[in-house]
Amino acid sequence: MKRFLFFMALLCVLCISFNSVKAISNAELQDTSRFEHIISKGDTGGGDGKYIELSTLRDISTDARTKSIETKIYVVLPSSDLIREYTIRYDYNLTYSFANLVARMPEFTQRFPDFSLNDIWNLKMDESGIVGTVKAQQDYTLNGESKPTQPGYKGYEHVTFLTPTDFDFESYHVANRVFKKVFGIFYDDVSR
Amino acid sequence: MFRKFLLACMVLSAFTVQTQAISINELNGSPQFKNVYQKTDSYQGTYPKDRLINYLNTYSVEALEYAAPHYKLKGTFYTVYTYTRGTFITEYEVTATYNTNYSLGSLIHASQIAQPSPSMYAVIKAAQDDSGIQIDLREVKRFNGDGTEVSSTVPLVHQLRPLDRSRSDQDLFAIADAMFVVAYQQHFDDIVVK
Numbered sequence: 001m002k003r004f005l006f007f008m009a010l011l012c013v014l015c016i017s018f019n020s021v022k023a024i025s026n027a028e029l030q031d032t033s034r035f036e037h038i039i040s041k042g043d044t045g046g047g048d049g050k051y052i053e054l055s056t057l058r059d060i061s062t063d064a065r066t067k068s069i070e071t072k073i074y075v076v077l078p079s080s081d082l083i084r085e086y087t088i089r090y091d092y093n094l095t096y097s098f099a100n101l102v103a104r105m106p107e108f109t110q111r112f113p114d115f116s117l118n119d120i121w122n123l124k125m126d127e128s129g130i131v132g133t134v135k136a137q138q139d140y141t142l143n144g145e146s147k148p149t150q151p152g153y154k155g156y157e158h159v160t161f162l163t164p165t166d167f168d169f170e171s172y173h174v175a176n177r178v179f180k181k182v183f184g185i186f187y188d189d190v191s192r
Numbered sequence: 193m194f195r196k197f198l199l200a201c202m203v204l205s206a207f208t209v210q211t212q213a214i215s216i217n218e219l220n221g222s223p224q225f226k227n228v229y230q231k232t233d234s235y236q237g238t239y240p241k242d243r244l245i246n247y248l249n250t251y252s253v254e255a256l257e258y259a260a261p262h263y264k265l266k267g268t269f270y271t272v273y274t275y276t277r278g279t280f281i282t283e284y285e286v287t288a289t290y291n292t293n294y295s296l297g298s299l300i301h302a303s304q305i306a307q308p309s310p311s312m313y314a315v316i317k318a319a320q321d322d323s324g325i326q327i328d329l330r331e332v333k334r335f336n337g338d339g340t341e342v343s344s345t346v347p348l349v350h351q352l353r354p355l356d357r358s359r360s361d362q363d364l365f366a367i368a369d370a371m372f373v374v375a376y377q378q379h380f381d382d383i384v385v386k
Contacts, residue, residue, distance in 0.1 A: 098312040098313065098315070099310075099313075102312055116369075116379035116382050117295075117297055117300070117382055118296065118365075118369055118379055118380070118381040120296075121296065121319075121357065121381070125362065166359075168320070168357070168358035168359055173317075176313060186311065186312075186313035187313075188312050188313040188316055189309075189311055189313050
């Protein structure tokens with residue numbers, strides 16, 4: 001029993017130290033060698049923003065038609081004393097990149113004589129081509145102390161600061177930016 | 193004599209009211225009304241589906257200004273809302289001002305000649321910043337599905353604003369584009385200003 005208690009205590013210490021190593025503060029996020037600040041339309045100008053942790057960007061693609069990236073992005077909300085860390089996976093369907101759809105315009109007009117460039121815009125509105133999936137999230141204070149992660153509202157669990165990545169959402173531009181960091185080109189500039 | 197005059201006025205006014213009223217059957221049955229946009233909102237649970245359809249009165253479209261790349265068109269359209277409690281129709285009058293420098297065709301062309309490597313992503317950003325279309329939207333009348341006018345104390349909508357290329361303005365963008373097609377036989381976004 002004593003041994004069991006000792007191991008449990010050791011496990012707790014390890015967990016706490018592990019968490020404290022991973023914790024991130026707002027001051028650390030300003031280190032441009034480690035993080036890239038994304039300036040978004042939706043920012044209030046009060047110091048909020050999104051930061052990509054550059055060392056976590058990973059190309060995990062397994063399919064030629066779909067590029068996949070996993071990374072960590074931090075969303076800072078100073079008014080709520082909150083840094084929310086997202087581990088997120090993005091899947092990019094290359095067939096739906098804007099450049100690819102525009103390049104296929106002659107094919108579309110041949111098949112559908114009334115097809116317009118506006119139909120491409122509406123296609124993107126129906127299916128942006130990017131799917132963002134939050135794999136994990138963790139909350140910190142601005143000073144970098146862990147705080148309990150608030151569960152999403154019932155029925156809105158899929159809505160986060162980074163998802164869904166609909167074409168007319170700011171989160172779509174974040175995903176495009178992440179693609180450029182890994183592949184050197186915006187997703188919507190890819191033509192197959 | 194005066195009674196005859198009054199009687200004639202009553203008959204005329206009744207006739208006028210009848211011709212101005214619009215019913216769901218007329219919108220669906222007459223070729224002058226074109227269904228240009230429809231959306232069904234599906235709610236989970238016990239709520240049934242709500243539906244919205246926009247019909248453009250294609251005979252109403254008139255050109256107010258033509259000074260390419262700037263165009264101004266006016267027209268009338270009807271929005272049919274179908275809820276569980278019934279069908280309602282709203283008549284709108286819209287004046288749309290177009291700048292074809294911001295059509296997708298023009299933005300793509302400008303991108304292709306301005307840079308050695310054209311950026312379609314930059315086209316998206318530019319189109320989202322400015323759609324190229326402004327609208328002056330006025331709600332005119334409200335009807336029940338059978339065409340009888342609804343009297344309401346709720347003020348009629350009047351908006352003067354740029355259109356956004358987002359889901360929230362997708363219905364009005366479809367109306368503005370359909371008006372452009374009626375007037376010029378071409379979609380707004382297919383115009384290329386060189």
